[in-house]
Amino acid sequence: MPPSAHQAAVRPENTDDDHLSLRDFKRISDLIGAEVGIKLPPTKRLMVEGRLRKRVRALGLHSLDDYGDYLFHRDGLAVERPFLINAVTTNKTDFFREPEHFDLLEERLVPDLLALRRGERKPLLKIWSAASSTGAEAYTLAMVLADLAAERQDFKFAILGTDISTSVLEQGIRAVYPTELIAPVPPGKQQRYLMHARKPGQRPEVRIVPELRRLVRLARLNLMDTSYPFDRDVDVIFLRNVLIYFDKVDQEKVILRLVDHLRPGGYLILGHSESMIGTAVTMRQVAPAVFQKT
Incomplete structure (x- = not known):
């Protein structure tokens, strides 16, 4: 059973002495690496501890040491795994x-994708944001394509x-974002695709309009x-700034699986800090970090 909040009567204000044991950090690092591919070297230990302190508080525990004990000695991992x-x-x-x-x-x-399908009447383009986080990339794509579809x-x-x-x-499903996050959105798209609260709270927020939300499906993967x-007939897959957290072997496996979901002539777009060099994937590079399936 998870601990209850009332068990933590006193928590130390100073976290200087509150750390995961090396053994528990390695267990967490190994688990995350095996399950989601993200590598957590010892240099990430302080970052991991900082993020897990919120879970310590949420569970009513006293320390990170207690958290490690809960995970690995009190069978808490089965319940805590998604939160971790x-x-x-x-x-x-x-x-x-x-x-x-x-x-x-x-x-x-x-335009190039539509040229390949000129025999179809109003073809459906499928775009996949494969590491969409809070949905900012997916909704950016929706804004761009909605304007282009209206024009063409x-x-x-x-x-x-x-x-x-x-x-x-x-x-991402709620599609509510702090106002400062939408600063990069061009003014015209802000007017067309964002709704402002009639009575903004202490932290002003916006929401994506329902017409755009209906065009975006978000799912866990x-x-x-x-x-x-x-689907295996996707036109464009965005996988940006994710592979840098994987080792070379896992990078190649992920790319191969994603490319298998592209239609011939479809595109895979990586982050500018990433590269497909050294992988077994044969694709034609058409622009920096942009590759086409042949």
């Missing part, structure tokens, strides 16, 4: 992050966003799974 993954995984995201990829999508990739009038689109973390997916339960 949510806490430890990195969820850095922004609207219009690395904006040149969205410019390329609008100006080149979509010759295609439809659907967007899938997936992530390992249930907590960030819940935020562990990229380390051996197969993915999604």
